[in-house]
Amino acid sequence: MTAFLIRRTLGAIxxxxxxxxxxxxxxxxxxxxxxxxxxADAAGPEAEAALRAKLGLDQPLVVQYGLWMWNAxxxxxxxxxxxxxxxxxxxxxxxxxxxxxxxxxxxxxxVVIAVPAGIISATRRNTPADAAVSLGAFLGLSMPDFWLxxxxxxxxxxxxxxxxxxxxxxxSESFWGWLEHLILPSIAVGTAFxxxxxxxxxxxxxxxxxxxxxxxxxxxxxxERAMLWGHAMPNAMIPVVTVVxxxxxxxxxxxxxxxxxxxxxxxxxxxxxxxxxxDYPVVQGAILVxxxxxxxxxxxxxxxxxxxxxxxxxx
Numbered sequence: 001m002t003a004f005l006i007r008r009t010l011g012a013i014x015x016x017x018x019x020x021x022x023x024x025x026x027x028x029x030x031x032x033x034x035x036x037x038x039x040a041d042a043a044g045p046e047a048e049a050a051l052r053a054k055l056g057l058d059q060p061l062v063v064q065y066g067l068w069m070w071n072a073x074x075x076x077x078x079x080x081x082x083x084x085x086x087x088x089x090x091x092x093x094x095x096x097x098x099x100x101x102x103x104x105x106x107x108x109x110x111v112v113i114a115v116p117a118g119i120i121s122a123t124r125r126n127t128p129a130d131a132a133v134s135l136g137a138f139l140g141l142s143m144p145d146f147w148l149x150x151x152x153x154x155x156x157x158x159x160x161x162x163x164x165x166x167x168x169x170x171x172s173e174s175f176w177g178w179l180e181h182l183i184l185p186s187i188a189v190g191t192a193f194x195x196x197x198x199x200x201x202x203x204x205x206x207x208x209x210x211x212x213x214x215x216x217x218x219x220x221x222x223x224e225r226a227m228l229w230g231h232a233m234p235n236a237m238i239p240v241v242t243v244v245x246x247x248x249x250x251x252x253x254x255x256x257x258x259x260x261x262x263x264x265x266x267x268x269x270x271x272x273x274x275x276x277x278x279d280y281p282v283v284q285g286a287i288l289v290x291x292x293x294x295x296x297x298x299x300x301x302x303x304x305x306x307x308x309x310x311x312x313x314x315x
Contacts, residue, residue, distance in 0.1 A: 012299060015291070016292060016295060023287045024280075024284060068281075077089055082279055091270060092285055098267075103251035105182050106193065107190065109187055110194040110197055113190070117201075118197065118201025118205065121133035121202040145258050146188075146258060149258050167264075168264045189251065204237075204239050205233070207236070209232055241304050249297040252293040267286060271287070274286060
């Protein structure tokens, strides 16, 4: 296991370096010049050259890349080239807790809905309960998250006035304020993911329930609950864990549309705003953080494989 973790850690570092390198050079290929966008049309070549030199954009690309990579290794992701030159670390530090909070609560909503729904659908195949779960999963996958978000705002914020419609309150200020501002967005985001996970649990569990060892356990007189939780679920969870890991990483990357609907300035909104403004340091820093979460999620999934199935070894 130790050798496996070392190999995967080195591989993760290589992946993040490759992602950072690709993003750095591909951003420079996007049409448009941030200097021209920042300056007024009346600005002369002298002002443009001075600003380009101030931001370090007058140097060759290789030099810019080397400086940025060296600073990134020391934890310095640069500063935004717009506004007050705010450090990228500060921008990400403000946005990341909001996205993490939304992702964790959305993930919790998805799991709470999906696990019982998937088990009921698999153990009661071709029954009204199975049909109801399948219909709910179909609706969950079909509904756009922004449409569900607007519907939740109309019902619970505008009409019933139970929950706030927009905004975000940090957890450090108020737990209940933090929670009530995230209930509606987490339901809007988690519903679609719960449908995906429920369908995967149903499919995987049905395959396991048909296995010979399950019939043998039933012939021995093992209780249905013990068969389900002691034999079926651990073996059915391998593909489910893979999907859950990918889903969580996608949640971390930011539910951009839902964040905009609820006016939550999370990582997704920061990334989209940076791309639209050609703010190179912000985009590079945001993608680096997102790629780190994807790599960490994949590593965690690989480690869970061995915990769920003792037959899996990393030799």
